[in-house]
Amino acid sequence: QQIVISGVGVWTPEHRITNQELVESYNAWADDYNQTHSEAIDAGELEAKPHSSAEFIEKASGIKQRYIYQKEGALDIKRMRPAIKERADDQLSHQAEIAVEAAKKALAEANKDASEVDAVIVSCAYTQRAYPAIAIEVQESLGIEGFAFDMLVACSAATFGMHRAYEMLHAGNARCVLVINPELVSPQINYTDRDSHFIFGDVATATVLEHAETARAEHVYDILSTKAVTKFSSNIRSNFGYMTRAQDVDPYGPDKLFHQAGRKVFKEVCPMAAEHIAEHIARHALEASDIRRWWLHQANINMNTLICKRLLGRDANADEAPIVLDEYANTASAGSVIAFALHHKDLQAGDHGVLCSFGAGYSIGSLVIKKRG
Numbered sequence: 246q247q248i249v250i251s252g253v254g255v256w257t258p259e260h261r262i263t264n265q266e267l268v269e270s271y272n273a274w275a276d277d278y279n280q281t282h283s284e285a286i287d288a289g290e291l292e293a294k295p296h297s298s299a300e301f302i303e304k305a306s307g308i309k310q311r312y313i314y315q316k317e318g319a320l321d322i323k324r325m326r327p328a329i330k331e332r333a334d335d336q337l338s339h340q341a342e343i344a345v346e347a348a349k350k351a352l353a354e355a356n357k358d359a360s361e362v363d364a365v366i367v368s369c370a371y372t373q374r375a376y377p378a379i380a381i382e383v384q385e386s387l388g389i390e391g392f393a394f395d396m397l398v399a400c401s402a403a404t405f406g407m408h409r410a411y412e413m414l415h416a417g418n419a420r421c422v423l424v425i426n427p428e429l430v431s432p433q434i435n436y437t438d439r440d441s442h443f444i445f446g447d448v449a450t451a452t453v454l455e456h457a458e459t460a461r462a463e464h465v466y467d468i469l470s471t472k473a474v475t476k477f478s479s480n481i482r483s484n485f486g487y488m489t490r491a492q493d494v495d496p497y498g499p500d501k502l503f504h505q506a507g508r509k510v511f512k513e514v515c516p517m518a519a520e521h522i523a524e525h526i527a528r529h530a531l532e533a534s535d536i537r538r539w540w541l542h543q544a545n546i547n548m549n550t551l552i553c554k555r556l557l558g559r560d561a562n563a564d565e566a567p568i569v570l571d572e573y574a575n576t577a578s579a580g581s582v583i584a585f586a587l588h589h590k591d592l593q594a595g596d597h598g599v600l601c602s603f604g605a606g607y608s609i610g611s612l613v614i615k616k617r618g
């Protein structure tokens with residue numbers, strides 16, 4: 246039974262923050278902090294906060310701007326976090342809303358009606374609550390019969406979600422599955438941390454997976470196989486969770502937000518990802534030069550350059566390995582799906598491609614796909 250990807254959709258927030266805006270806000274916050282704590286800093290009890298730089302951000306990461314769900318509050322130096330109003334229980338939640346928007350786009354691309362979908366997976370780095378599942382709320386909003394559930398795999402949530410859909414379709418548990426990645430990450434960003442304030446942006450992506458015989462879309466991709474690996478590491482971590490209340494700790498402390506040892510992640514994950522991909526394509530007797538397009542995780546442009554170089558023995562060009570980081574920044578698990586959504590229609594029948602995520606966990610997930618004729 247051939248399983249295919251028949252639709253992909255991206256919902257992009259209307260608000261954006263440029264590196265310059267972000268840096269101006271951070272630097273004003275740092276000046277204010279340094280002034281407020283000048284005595285302790287002068288006494289050597291506290292370290293002064295150094296300035297951030299837009300040039301550094303672009304050079305170190307490839308990021309020029311990021312989208313944000315709610316810009317208000319995020320750049321306010323008295324707040325440094327987005328101001329998102331809580332919604333009543335009978336209103337569509339924020340995360341479900343952006344998930345529904347992405348899902349509608351993916352369904353339209355797949356030329357599918359919600360009534361043909363049997364299962365919904367919401368898979369992302371964070372869900373805004375534990376239960377009821379965001380996926381069930383989305384299912385209800387779209388009028389889908391069947392079942393839905395949430396899953397969290399940080400950077401690899403999108404690919405791992407597609408893996409689960411692939412297996413459910415193979416097992417005959419569903420005829421068509423919607424996998425949605427509402428990456429509403431801005432509430433977890435520490436905008437007062439110079440090392441990480443620039444990394445992330447908000448977005449929602451969705452894909453439709455189904456059996457080849459039911460697919461009616463213009464662009465359909467056979468999934469040849471999936472491959473996943475995880476290896477525990479605390480180098481990318483957030484300690485916020487339902488235990489926080491019982492632990493009598495500051496719920497907004499820096500360790501409760503996204504934090505990482507970026508250099509270590511870079512050094513450890515690049516070789517893991519390159520090896521993983523090489524092994525995966527070898528399963529199909531494919532060489533790196535046989536791959537028409539690489540839709541890689543979008544965390545850092547230098548990481549993608551290095552991984553491609555290891556695979557191809559040379560630099561990949563933007564047509565082979567598209568980058569969306571400059572516009573979207575790191576969108577947790579959604580990056581490779583955005584790259585796929587924006588850069589797949591020109592592929593010819595028979596062309597091979599690789600979708601691959603890598604990051605927190607550590608987790609690596611890939612799909613080798615081939616365009617149908």
Ligand code: CO8
Nearest residue numbers: 297298301305370400430439440503507508544545577604
């Ligand atoms: N402005 C100016 N200077 C800076 C800044 C800044 N903003 N930040 C750091 N510097 C300085 C440092 O202090 C350092 O100075 P010195 O040399 O004097 O000590 C110098 O610049 C170099 O710092 P680094 O060595 O840290 O810089 P790198 O070149 O390593 O770049 C990166 C930092 C960009 C973080 C890079 O290491 C990187 O991208 N690593 C990979 C990280 C990665 O892939 N992480 C995965 C992210 S996790 C994920 O994708 C999903 C997680 C779940 C979602 C969470 C949502 C909130």
